[in-house]
Amino acid sequence: MYSLMIVDDEPLMVKYFKNSIERIAPEWQVSGIALDGLQAVELLQRQSFELVVTDIRMPEMDGLELAKFISEIYPQTRVVIISGFDDFDYAQRAIRCGVSDYLLKPISDQSIADTLKKISEQIRSAQSKLFSEDFLFKEERLTDPELRSRFLSSVIHQESPNMKSIYSVMAGKKMELLQQAYSCVGIIGVDSAALMTEGKSYQETESYQMRLNQTCMENCKDDPNSAVCYCDGDNTAVLICSREKEEMLEKARRFYKEVRSQMERDYSVPTLNAIGTVEHDILCLRNSYEAASQNFILAFLQQPGLSSGEDGRNPADGFAGLASSVYSDYISGNDSGIYAGLKDFFQGLPDDADPLVSARFGLSLLQQICKKGKVKRNRLERGFQQLALSWQKTRGKAAGDGMADAVYQAILALNQDEKLQLADDGNHLAERAKEYIAAHYSEPISLTLIAEKLGVSSSYLSDLFHREVGEPYSKFVTRVRMEQAIMRMKADPNKKIYTLAAEVGFINSKHFNSVFKKFYHVTPTEYFKTL
Known part of the structure; x- marks a missing residue:
């Protein structure tokens, strides 16, 4: 399977390539998505690609600049330019930048199929030539x-x-x-x-x-x-x-x-x-090898009596689907989708499952993402380190949410460009979220905002916060604001309600009155009368 990166700032074009490539050209897969040339450069540092398909006009770094960079730094990676300009000058510049082909918009399934077929043949021809030269040289000595x-x-x-x-x-x-x-x-x-x-x-x-x-x-x-x-x-x-x-x-x-x-x-x-x-x-030994690969997943279940979860599902049956969906979410940058898939799978394991079984599935998933996406070795090593650290912190609950958390953090670590920052355990992360809420409750804070501050997805933080704190994020924020309102009312019984509402994070007094009455069973005015 050949690996392709699509570089385009047009969402419809990205969606078209992501959903259509394997149907149009089965030996190709989209393994990376970038919105501009600079993002593409970052991806090239993390993953290997046989081909980059890029729009010619993009912000920051355009397609021709990207093509020139690739031809100089990654000469084994081919480039195809997509453009709406049928201009001879553009075509000449593209050739000078090392571009393999030039597609004019609007593009069609057939034009893409023809281009990818030509690129595939070029790659196979080059590989066959290298093999033949090496094999003929070594044949007598093998x-x-x-x-x-x-x-x-x-x-x-x-x-x-x-x-x-x-x-x-x-x-x-x-x-x-x-x-x-x-x-x-x-x-x-x-x-x-x-x-x-x-x-x-x-x-x-x-x-x-x-x-x-x-x-x-x-x-x-x-x-x-x-x-x-x-x-x-x-x-x-x-x-x-x-x-x-x-x-x-x-x-x-x-x-x-x-x-x-x-x-x-x-x-x-x-x-x-x-x-x-x-x-x-x-x-026909490829058939035997594929069957062995599937059976190797079953070897992870080396625990007597461990064959299915409470819902009757065999964990091995769901693993291929999990690997496919998580990989798709990984290349799309859909962190929430990754975590949701992991959570569903690991919660499906039996409660009495050996934590090592979960660790095997988790590590294998990480390896499969790296293999399919051609993630470079140093990135896989980083993910392994993160998974090992997270495992040590969550091993007591590794058969469920704990392992989902651990694998999620390991997948995120694949894309970290700075020195590996080993993730906080769940309790510490929840405490940091609580500290942020305590310092900013008077502002229009949201779960998404706090998740961004902590470097995790909102769905992950929501689930973790509820588990570690014992109540949902929204209820916790409401409780903090209501407790602060009471403290301020006691400190200043003459404070105006609209001023009080603004001080504890409400955009208007009507909403504040409604929440206050629901929380304390009296209105703010009625409470003031008791002071």
Whole structure:
């Protein structure tokens, strides 16, 4: 799947691209949205893109300036300009800025499809050329295990030209792997969430994953009917082949058992694994790999009796939908949508769920967002650090709102440009909100305003405030204002009601009278008479 950024200050154009690209060109996805050139530059620092589609006229930095910047700093990223000007001078300037294509408004589905198809072919051609040059140079020096590894990698990553080249070489060498009747792909990975909850850093989990990959390679190097390679998320994919189906499955079980034992014995590191479907055609191993990926999610549920929540939902069934919706909200900058999705999912886990199960889902979600959005490694590391810190603060309630809070803060951390500011725990954040209300109750404050001051979304703050304080934000503000009104009335029994109303944050005395009577069951005038 190729990654695309749309840069346009016109909301309708952004919405059109976001909702239509995968329908028009299935091998492309919108992974970033920017409203102007400066926002696009910020996104390029966080994520990798094969293509940037940009309007030519925008504030701050226009499309041609952005194209020139990309060609100089990110030469592997292609640029397509969208313009309403059929002007030869513009086209010439665009070419000088390294633009790959030039689309005239109004654009159509077909024009976009044709352009993206051309860009895809250019990318594949460049990748195939690089692979061919590298492969031809190394072909004679590649060992059989290395050939098998490259073949497996090309199959599961759908690199068709590379797969055909390697298959041809393997067939020429009459490698035994290609002569087996049954094959399947499995996935094995370190339990990164378990390591995170034990205080291990992101670099340490990466190191253990590399050791796991090496352990798998050592166990496969003398078996001509197996192969090992890295797969998505830095896990390890393992290919097992045999002439008999049951023999192959038993061989796979023995392999995973041995690798798990070695990792536990040598490094005290737990692992998770899953096996995909059995295939008769070795060129269809992508199907087996996709099944293994789905089963790997099920491996997160390593707790007896944990299969569904109170509403009967299997948590694994909802995870794919959650990942898709959260990713969509992430690239759109919809923080409220992200939090709502997380809250719904994690509240659906059973009350007796092992907190580690929640941590596995949370970390996997973070990794999938980074993988699909091609978020750069340093950003993923930052998100991991944030999730680890939030986990330590919320582990007592990690099966529900606590884990939703933790993952939400980790996703926000992906976009932090400054040095990582580790988020406050819920109680501290609620206290800061209360302090702000106490200092500004006389002003027209809103939940959205306070959320912006604290750097969180309004929906997140609303939920957290209610949970930590014990009453909704609106009731708390009303109570503070009413208590302040009573104090001021006692201090000055002759104060005018309209003056009092303004001093405690009401825009008119009529609204103040109504709220006061509802709160104290008497009107302000009646209360003054008791003083």
